[in-house]
Amino acid sequence: MEEDSQLLFAYARRGDVQSLAALVRRHATWMQALLRGMLPVAADVDDVFQETWMRVIRAASRYRGGLVKPYLATVARSAAIDHMRRTRATVSLDDEEGEGAEVASTMVAEGPLADEAFESQATSDDVRRAVNTLPEGQRQVLLLRVEGGLSFREIADELSVPLGTALTWMRSATLKLRKMLGGGK
């Protein structure tokens, strides 16, 4: 199987659209999951997904190598933020206890699930709901880490926050999700 960078180079240098199609298919799942976690309206995912790839296409000639997945994750995040700005749905990264806090506290009040439930009973909807309750900064760190595969240094650079802040947000997000989803730690 060709590397992501080879596919992107094949498109950028030779105009090989099939290489780009393979790249789009390869990264479709996690990118949609990332966008679904970032965007408040699920129906907007397709728009932002398309916009992400349009940006990649426009910038393809400037691609000089490097890991493709983290690059795509940062482009997707940027497209999502621009979309939210246009639709006035953005939330500041500093809003540590956003509107989801109430939902989170409700879920926590229900008590941690058993370990088995953590593995099998928390559905996709539960997880999405729990992730959406996280403050904006924690949610973005979590999604960029889990779905985008970025390092914490890359996440800190992308969010323009100190590395320690990114690590703290990830830790807080992890603890909250454990409580909400049943990890209990």
Next chain:
Amino acid sequence: MNEDAKLNDFLKERLEAGVSGEPPRLDAILQAASAAAQIRAAARRSRVRLWGGLLAAASLAALCLFAVHLWVSPATPSSPHQVAQPVPSQSLTSMPSPEQTLVSAIDLLSMADGDNIEVETNAVEDVLLAWQDAPYEYAVSDLLAGN
């Protein structure tokens, strides 16, 4: 695997569970990609044509300049089309003729006496050095040697 990694894997699996593997609007994305690739290729071709034309024009201009330079520049010995002309000997007209030099040398020697022979010989050498023609210098040397 530590607990955080387990949680991350669990979250990833759940977040991607309900997502279609097929990318949305793939046709539109590929159409745009194709159009962008064609625009880039056209721009690349146009750049190649532009630079190729500029290079050809610059080469032609350099060739013309060289031809004009050859046409208008004065003939020089360095030119391959020129035959080197003999350089005229320096100020021969102002110099005494060989015969006159020899006569002067013989006169000086004939007037020489024992004490002044070195001074007069030096005077002969001065005359000969002023003339600087080797074959006659040897001839005078022969004369002085008495041959």
